[in-house]
Amino acid sequence: MFKLSDFDFDLPAELIAQTVLPERSASRLLEVDNLAQPPRLVDRRFAELPGCLAPGDLLVFNDTRVLKARFFGQKASGGKIEVLVERLTGARTALAQIRASKSPAPGTTLRLADAFDVTVGERVEPFYTLHFPDDCLTLIEQYGRLPLPPYITHDADATDETRYQTVFARNPGAVAAPTAGLHFDDALLARLDERGIERATLTLHVGAGTFQPVRVENIAEHQMHSEWYELPQSLVDRIAATRARGGRVVAVGTTSMRALEAAARDAENAGRPLAATAAETDIFITPGYRFRVVDRLVTNFHLPKSTLLMLVSAFAGMETIRAAYRHAIDERYRFFSYGDAMLLCRQEQAL
Incomplete structure (x- = not known):
């Protein structure tokens, strides 16, 4: 039984990124090889991501667009x-x-x-x-005005209106950006293509509930907010092709992860294979969850006691995430929406 306090940590306020870097892919990337023993932490630049992946891997992006809500x-x-x-x-x-x-x-x-x-x-x-x-x-x-996260203290300006959207944002409906996607620019996408790393998109409209604090010590009592998502048939086909060639499915952000895992869980519960889906989900991923689709995850650093910190702890392992966050704080990584990123591997039944 996990408690809310299990997901707390001390974060110096000055590490909360308030503004963007001049270039999207200039952010840092902490590669976490949690399949090694002990886990290996490698400090990189986000522009190095293509070298961390293999030809035939599939990156899955969330193409939602933030409303001026x-x-x-x-x-x-x-x-x-x-x-x-x-x-x-x-x-x-x-x-x-x-x-x-x-x-x-x-x-x-x-x-x-x-x-x-x-x-x-x-x-x-x-x-x-x-x-x-x-x-x-x-x-x-x-x-309307762009709704920046509550921990960013300035009002949205012209720079935010460009940089708090991903370069592949297409479908309007979110009130918060899928922030792992903010690190990608056109040049980096082209380099991924050149390396033979495939790309596909889904849509999950991120709700304001993504910033909702967990108010119960017993996290099993927390009620997740619901969000609308859509998996197109083209993505389902790409996932099947990736599996067939031995590639890995890499979710870009926790929103892509939630959509993929929600669709796969619901399909399994209905006794059918993964299929094109448009539905609401309030999936709550905590340690002990069995992942069905995602093999690797690109994600930013998350708030203490947040459901997203619980999700990455489920994916990579509690101790691995604690070690990674200690390292990130010691090395002065930038946190939250405008901050730096991690690349994680799935650890089966991670605890």
């Missing part, structure tokens, strides 16, 4: 509000978090960005339904 506004009474759109539910409807001095009742009109009005609909805990006067996506992209 944050709005400031006011009630008809003049009271100030802050709105964070969580997901689009229709052409003119969305679920959102609302911060206000008093919860708005259904039928309340809210003025957003001093540009347009929305009407509050039914409550879908912990969110509110919002009815927009026109196409949601158009209004969000025109008037």
